[in-house]
Amino acid sequence: MTDTILSLENIEKSFDGENILKNISLDIGRGEFITLLGSSGCGKTTTIRIIAGLETPDSGKVILNGKDITELAPEKRDVNTVFQNYALFPHMNVEKNIGYGLRLKKMPNNEIKKEVEKALSLVQLEGYEKRNPTQLSGGQRQRVAIARAIVNKPSVLLLDEPLGALDLMLRRQMQMELKKLQKALGITFIYITHDQEEALNMSSRIVVMRDGRIEQIGTPEEIYDTPNTAFVAEFVGGANLYRDGEKIYAIRSEHVRLGAGDYEGIVVENSFTAGLSKVKVRLKDGQEITSSHMGMNINLNPGDEISIGWNKNDMVEVQGEK
Ligand SMILES: Nc1ncnc2c1ncn2[C@@H]1O[C@H](COP(=O)(O)OP(=O)(O)OP(=O)(O)O)[C@@H](O)[C@H]1O
DSSP states (O other): OOOEEEEEEEEEEEETTEEEEEEEEEEEETTOEEEEEOOTTSSHHHHHHHHHTSSOOSEEEEEETTEEOTTSOGGGSSEEEEOTTOOOOTTSOHHHHHHHHHHHTTOOHHHHHHHHHHHHHHTTOTTOTTOOGGGSOHHHHHHHHHHHHHTTOOSEEEEESTTTTSOHHHHHHHHHHHHHHHHHHOOEEEEEESOHHHHHHHOSEEEEEETTEEEEEEOHHHHHHSOSBHHHHHHTTOOEEEEETTEEEEEOGGGOEEEEEEEEEEEEEEEEETTEEEEEEEETTSOEEEEEEESSOOOOOTTOEEEEEOOGGGOEEEBSOO
16 A cells, blocks of 8 residues: 555553454555444444544554554544434534534634535535434435535544445445545545445455454455455355365355256255345255355255355365354
8 A cells, every 4th residue: 555544553442351452453545445344343333433532542553644643632633433323413404513513613604604515515415504404314314414524624534334224225325425425535434334235335445353353354356255264255245165174165156056066965945135046055064055146037945956066266265164
């Protein structure tokens, strides 16, 4: 990476004697869209609270633009945060909410007005200046929260599951919009989600976290195509894990052929979700392998005998337990 904007160096954090973050080190490039991905409780929020200055690490450093900011007060950091629950000021209209940070900075009123208009147009909410938060939908409230953060032009924007409360359709739409916005603004985004699809869709790089540690860092393609560990292979895209002697391999279900191959087994399940038929086969040695196919036209039933197979180069050796 040529230009690092933010580094975490050996961050450790405990709560009530329990080690929550274990030696987290991470370099983030200027303009990146980096996603922290991991299941509930793995330490994602604690990590960004430390970046925001809302928590102090027990040891380790936070470096922003080459400066150690580990002990710096939150409001002195060139960082803004958008939380899942919008956190708009309920008694202020949209314009007042968005302009809040600029008023604190004592920017003249006519300039604030201009900046607020610009931010509203970026989140496609022109004309909503006078509405109160109660008169907005969830998606619109979230856009206001994002506008309120970007109007301050932070170097780094932290987003903690910002789309978590939205329904699936709106979520997908906002994902695309957020990505566009990030590109247009050139602000570094540090984004939290436990939704692997969201992470794969939006990020320049993904940091997969597990139990307070970083399990793997890579581009979406690297994480998906060459997971390092069994955990990453399963967590991102639900790969099959196949044990061959001492070794464990990840095999994506779309690479598993039905009806032809070296492995004999019995169909245990044929299900249909999100446009994909998923056929689960139990092999003679008891291992279960899923094969996925577009559409619904797979005429197989539990109990059917079948052979399956895959190409050797679609097997990725991974570390860890099956
Ligand atoms: N202030 C605190 N006091 C005590 N324990 C805390 C505190 N903040 C977080 N924890 C604990 O630290 C662990 C990690 O929490 P964190 O919120 O960072 O996880 P997360 O990955 O963001 O999870 P989620 O996806 O559910 O938000 C959890 O077990 C949580 O209970």
